[in-house]
Amino acid sequence: MTATVALDPHRNVPGVRKPAFPDTLHAEWIKFWSVRSTFWSTAMLFVLGAGLTTLVCALAAKDIASGAAGESPLSFVTWGMMFAQITAIVLGTLAVTTEYGTGMIRATLAAVPRRGSVLAAKALVLTGTLFVAGTVTAFAGYFGGNVFLDNHGVGVALADDGVLRSMLGSGLYLAGLGLFAAAVGLLLRHTAAALSAVLALVFVVGNMAFLLPGSWGEWTAKLMPGNAGSGVATPLSFNPGLLGPWTGFAVFSGEVAALLAVAYVVFRRRDA
Amino acid sequence: MIVARDLTKIYGTKAAVDGISFTVEPGRVTGFLGPNGAGKSTTMRMILGLDRPTAGSVTVNGHRYADSSAPLREVGALLEARALHPGRSARDHLRWLAVSNRIPAARVDEVLGLVGLEEVAGKRVGKFSLGMGQRLGIAVALLGDPPVVVLDEPVNGLDPEGIRWVRNLARRLAAEGRTVFVSSHLMSEMALTADHLVVIGRGTVLADCSMPDFIAGHASSYVRVRSPQRGEVADLLRRQGLDVDVSDEELRVQGLDAAAIGELVGKSGLYLHELTLVRSSLEDAFMTLTASSVEYHAQEAGIAR
Numbered sequence A: 001m002t003a004t005v006a007l008d009p010h011r012n013v014p015g016v017r018k019p020a021f022p023d024t025l026h027a028e029w030i031k032f033w034s035v036r037s038t039f040w041s042t043a044m045l046f047v048l049g050a051g052l053t054t055l056v057c058a059l060a061a062k063d064i065a066s067g068a069a070g071e072s073p074l075s076f077v078t079w080g081m082m083f084a085q086i087t088a089i090v091l092g093t094l095a096v097t098t099e100y101g102t103g104m105i106r107a108t109l110a111a112v113p114r115r116g117s118v119l120a121a122k123a124l125v126l127t128g129t130l131f132v133a134g135t136v137t138a139f140a141g142y143f144g145g146n147v148f149l150d151n152h153g154v155g156v157a158l159a160d161d162g163v164l165r166s167m168l169g170s171g172l173y174l175a176g177l178g179l180f181a182a183a184v185g186l187l188l189r190h191t192a193a194a195l196s197a198v199l200a201l202v203f204v205v206g207n208m209a210f211l212l213p214g215s216w217g218e219w220t221a222k223l224m225p226g227n228a229g230s231g232v233a234t235p236l237s238f239n240p241g242l243l244g245p246w247t248g249f250a251v252f253s254g255e256v257a258a259l260l261a262v263a264y265v266v267f268r269r270r271d272a
Numbered sequence B: 001m002i003v004a005r006d007l008t009k010i011y012g013t014k015a016a017v018d019g020i021s022f023t024v025e026p027g028r029v030t031g032f033l034g035p036n037g038a039g040k041s042t043t044m045r046m047i048l049g050l051d052r053p054t055a056g057s058v059t060v061n062g063h064r065y066a067d068s069s070a071p072l073r074e075v076g077a078l079l080e081a082r083a084l085h086p087g088r089s090a091r092d093h094l095r096w097l098a099v100s101n102r103i104p105a106a107r108v109d110e111v112l113g114l115v116g117l118e119e120v121a122g123k124r125v126g127k128f129s130l131g132m133g134q135r136l137g138i139a140v141a142l143l144g145d146p147p148v149v150v151l152d153e154p155v156n157g158l159d160p161e162g163i164r165w166v167r168n169l170a171r172r173l174a175a176e177g178r179t180v181f182v183s184s185h186l187m188s189e190m191a192l193t194a195d196h197l198v199v200i201g202r203g204t205v206l207a208d209c210s211m212p213d214f215i216a217g218h219a220s221s222y223v224r225v226r227s228p229q230r231g232e233v234a235d236l237l238r239r240q241g242l243d244v245d246v247s248d249e250e251l252r253v254q255g256l257d258a259a260a261i262g263e264l265v266g267k268s269g270l271y272l273h274e275l276t277l278v279r280s281s282l283e284d285a286f287m288t289l290t291a292s293s294v295e296y297h298a299q300e301a302g303i304a305r
Helices: A021-033 A036-066 A081-102 A104-111 A115-151 A163-188 A191-211 A214-223 A225-233 A245-269 B040-047 B090-100 B106-114 B130-142 B160-175 B187-193 B211-218 B230-239 B258-267 B282-293
Strands: B002-011 B014-024 B029-033 B055-060 B075-078 B148-152 B179-184 B196-201 B204-210 B222-226 B243-246 B251-254 B274-278
Touching: A021 A036, A021 A115, A021 B090, A036 A081, A036 A115, A081 A104, A081 A115, A081 A163, A081 A191, A081 A225, A104 A115, A104 B090, A115 A163, A115 A245, A163 A191, A163 A225, A163 A245, A191 A214, A191 A225, A214 A225, A225 A245, B002 B040, B014 B040, B014 B055, B014 B196, B014 B204, B029 B040, B029 B160, B029 B187, B040 B055, B040 B075, B040 B148, B040 B179, B075 B130, B090 B106, B090 B130, B106 B130, B130 B148, B130 B160, B148 B160, B160 B179, B160 B187, B179 B187, B187 B211, B187 B282, B196 B211, B196 B282, B204 B211, B204 B282, B211 B282, B222 B230, B222 B258, B230 B243, B230 B251, B230 B258, B258 B274
Parallel strands: B029 B179, B029 B196, B075 B148, B148 B179
Antiparallel strands: B002 B014, B002 B055, B196 B204, B222 B251, B222 B274, B243 B251
16 A cells, blocks of 8 residues: 555645635636626626617607607616516526536536525625626617607706615615525425526516505415516616515515525535 | 535435435545445435435535535536437437536537547447446446546446446546546456445444545455464464454464464464464455345345245
8 A cells, every 4th residue: 555645635725825715706607607698698688688678768759749648758767777677587587597407506506515605706706797788788788778868858867866776776786586486496406497487476466466456466466576686777667556666676676585585505415 | 515414314214315425525536335225315415405305404515505506517427327318319319408507618528538439429328238327327327527527326337447437437536636426336447446335324424434444444454364273263363463362163363474373373282273364355355334224124035935
């Protein structure tokens, strides 16, 4: 039997400290951006969000100006963000479920056994990307759409009530939505199942809840994640039955945090 | 060094690993052998802290894997070759792993060269053949230049040249003083690679011994002797200090070759009807040892009615 190899894990990194959270974060960042689906989802988010806002403003400007639309121009300057929500959900789901679908999760947890760090790093990369992409997209849509509104004399200024808030709010809402989808993905570990569940909850169940009778029905509808969270992303909602923008966002954040906490506990205990 | 003590994993009511204990020493290749479904991969996953043991413990270098601050620099593992995102390039896959454990970036190209993938490093791994995926998995295992290397079925999908390459690599790593733990369901492969064997079946350890001991104990050859005077022949041979087993029709004699036995019997004037050297291979020995523990037996001749 020969001499054993030195066990010092630092031996091939002269003078460097132990890996810590920033390294986990950097590793997750590389993982996130080194698959094509991230680029395409982010590009789709921009095209849908900014493009559809511009398009609907161009088409509706005349009716808004004449009063035939019966809505304030403020309701239109973030219109496309409704569709950008879908890509945020896709991005959040895929960030987690592809690891389970491919078995990558084992490589991830073998490299970083501290599961809380892995989850925190994933969440930061995802929310950071979605916040920036969502805010930039909202601004682009506003500037694009406002050109047509201005032409018909119904343009809105950034300083107008809620406009600037809705730009940043779009980033915040998409980040929260992505995180919500990631938490569901972590619980269900299956792309199709997680995507269907979140899309159904936000777009179908959320809207159907408004049909529920009585005041408990009204509150159920108000508290549904998509309904509570989306108010902050628009200067003036088409739907008068929603919570105030920041109240709603606080409710939504609480729901995301609760779901994420459950996902974390399950993730910690479960075999990879 | 890897130490497992009463390691147990129960899924539902079924024990995949049932209280196994073994030690994997540095400086030699330890083969982890067992039929499919014997609990090899489950054990491997528990070593890496991916699955939580139901009872018992397993440590690497004296502590739990999950307690390591830079695990890839302590233990390199090939788990499943396909634990990869098909859309990511080989270099990107190694790059994020290196970053996560503060392994110098230069090491990425080094291991790509080591496994012979430098020319396809920028290609997406979904386009890789099974053998290329396996080579990438080995590159991952070697990334942190670890003193402990764990390889789960490393030769799966490799061509003969690749198989020889893995065999030599395992032997070289052990010669450098590393702890090398290699699982396989092929006895023939292990016979050429391993110095020490841990054989498991249905979640329990069936054998834990050196390769020469395993061969001596399980793959012995004997001389088959048939004679109408079976009893006299047996007595004669026993008097010479030979090991004689009497079964229905034949004697199984160990300790002397066929020619010498023939001469001995001939001298005493007894009749012989058959004198044959019977060799049982290591593969046979492994099959015999694990026969009762194989999960799913193939039906011999189609569907029995």
